[in-house]
Amino acid sequence: xxxxxxxxxxxxxxxxxxxxxxxxxxxxxxxxxxxxxxxxxxxxxxxxxxxxxxxxxxxxxxxxxxxxxxxxxxxxxxxxxxxxxxxxxxxxxxxxxxxxxxxxxxxxxxxxxxxxxxxxxxxxxxxxxxxxxxxxxxxxxxxxxxxxxxxxxxxxxxxxxxxxxxxxxxxxxxxxxxxxxxxxxxxxxxxxxxxxxxxxxxxxxxxxxxxxxxxxxxxxxxxxxxxxxxxxxxxxxxxxxxxxxxxxxxxxxxxxxxxxxxxxxxxxxxxxxxxxxxxxxxxxxxxxxxxxxxxx
Numbered sequence: 110x111x112x113x114x115x116x117x118x119x120x121x122x123x124x125x126x127x128x129x130x131x132x133x134x135x136x137x138x139x140x141x142x143x144x145x146x147x148x149x150x151x152x153x154x155x156x157x158x159x160x161x162x163x164x165x166x167x168x169x170x171x172x173x174x175x176x177x178x179x180x181x182x183x184x185x186x187x188x189x190x191x192x193x194x195x196x197x198x199x200x201x202x203x204x205x206x207x208x209x210x211x212x213x214x215x216x217x218x219x220x221x222x223x224x225x226x227x228x229x230x231x232x233x234x235x236x237x238x239x240x241x242x243x244x245x246x247x248x249x250x251x252x253x254x255x256x257x258x259x260x261x262x263x264x265x266x267x268x269x270x271x272x273x274x275x276x277x278x279x280x281x282x283x284x285x286x287x288x289x290x291x292x293x294x295x296x297x298x299x300x301x302x303x304x305x306x307x308x309x310x311x312x313x314x315x316x317x318x319x320x321x322x323x324x325x326x327x328x329x330x331x332x333x334x335x336x337x338x339x340x341x342x343x344x345x346x347x348x349x350x351x352x353x354x355x356x357x358x359x360x361x362x363x364x365x366x367x368x369x370x371x372x373x374x375x376x377x378x379x380x381x382x383x384x385x386x387x388x389x390x391x392x393x394x395x396x397x398x399x400x401x402x403x404x405x
Contacts, residue, residue, distance in 0.1 A: 120229065123216055123271045128225040130201035131218050133168030134177075134191070134263055136161055142219035142264035143167065143191065144276065145198045146298060152191040153294065155263035156182045157280035159189045167193050168220065181301030185245035185309070186289060187262075187280035188297045201265055204272035206249040206290040211235050215253060216267045217277055217286075221260025230255040230286075241281045244309075244372025248296075251275055251288040261286075310375030311404035312351075313344020318367050319356060325389055333366040334358040334389060349399040351388070358394075359387035375401060 134143040134154045141158030145151070152167055159165065165177040173195065180190040209232055217228040233254035239247055253266065257279030265273045266288035275288030300307045319336040326332050334356040340346050357365050360374050361384050379401045386399050 120216060120227070123267055124218060124225055124227045126271060127201055127218055127265060127267060127273070129170040129199040131170065131220045131225050131265060133174075133220045133222065134158055135166040135168065135174075136164075139259060140168070140221050141260055141262050142221055142277075144263070144265055144273070145200045146190070147200055148198045150193045150195060150198065151180070151298075152177065152193055153263070153276060153298070154189045154191055155276065155278050155280055156184050156187045156189040157278075158262050159191075165191060167191060167195075168223065169195060169198075170220070170225075171197065172223070181305040183245075183297050183301065183307040185241065185243040185307070186247065186293055186297050187243075187278045188276070188289060188294060188301075190298055190301045201273045202271070203291040203294075204268055204270065204274055206251060206274055206288075206292070209235050209249070209251060209268070209274060214269055215274065215288075217253065217255070217258075217261055217264055218267060219258075219261040219264030219277070226260070228255055228258060228261070240369050240373050242369060243281065244369055244375070245281075245293075246373065247281075247289065248292040249275075249290040251290055253277070253286040253288065255286055256284065257286045308377040308380060309404045310377070310379045310401040311345065312371075312375065312399055312401065313341035313346045314351065314357075315339035316357065316368060316371070321356070321358075321389070325392075325394075328394060329358045329387075329389070331358060331364055331366060335365055335368065335371060345399050345402045349386070349397045351386070351397060351399070352390075354390070356389040357386060358389060360384055375404075 137160040143154040146153045177191040182189040234252035236250035275290040316335040
């Protein structure tokens with residue numbers, strides 16, 4: 110019983126210590142949560158919880174509610190950055206996710222109302238870097254064994270040492286609570302402060318995976334390619350001559366089988382670069398050159 114009481118006191122101490130760093134974000138009908146990123150007025154939030162770019166308000170731990178301006182957003186990682194004009198802000202301490210293990214206890218902290226709320230859980234799945242369905246590269250997969258709770262997106266996922274492992278979100282995988290880890294958050298915040306967005310490449314096609322005919326599988330060395338269903342007018346794809354019905358099987362020396370394969374290749378360093386795209390058209394293998402554009 111004494112061990113249980115000690116654990117209970119420690120968990121309460123975590124919530125009390127980090128409470129000043131947890132804020133309320135009012136940017137949609139139902140408030141969500143956020144975290145103080147920098148004492149100079151930067152607040153981290155979940156992008157899907159910031160439905161509008163104006164008339165955003167942030168509820169601070171001391172009871173004040175202040176207006177906030179949107180610095181930038183990245184829907185692919187579900188990260189948004191806000192700026193408030195307020196003093197006395199306390200940034201949360203962050204932890205690197207390398208030591209996170211399945212079964213580690215975590216506390217989720219949020220402030221959808223005036224006071225901090227907490228949920229106890231554990232890391233139910235941990236993996237290395239992964240690519241989200243949105244196309245975002247995330248440095249660590251951290252899944253929490255609790256269904257997403259209303260108002261917790263944008264809040265903190267805290268480890269046993271009292272440091273933040275990541276920002277909680279339900280915006281990357283449906284019905285699954287994840288933590289966007291510290292390395293991803295830092296990278297995205299740096300881009301938002303510099304550009305107001307995360308720069309990503311763009312080709313301008315809609316596509317879906319399709320199984321290749323047996324003869325084509327042997328020729329290209331893969332069973333699946335990307336069938337082009339739409340080509341945006343004026344896009345890099347149209348300018349390169351890609352048309353509906355083409356099947357993309359490779360970009361450069363990388364094979365392409367699924368949409369997230371293509372999205373993962375459209376990194377900022379490829380913007381403006383001419384890349385060879387291998388396609389199947391009318392039963393034959395062809396190659397076209399596409400100059401990667403920038404998504405706006």
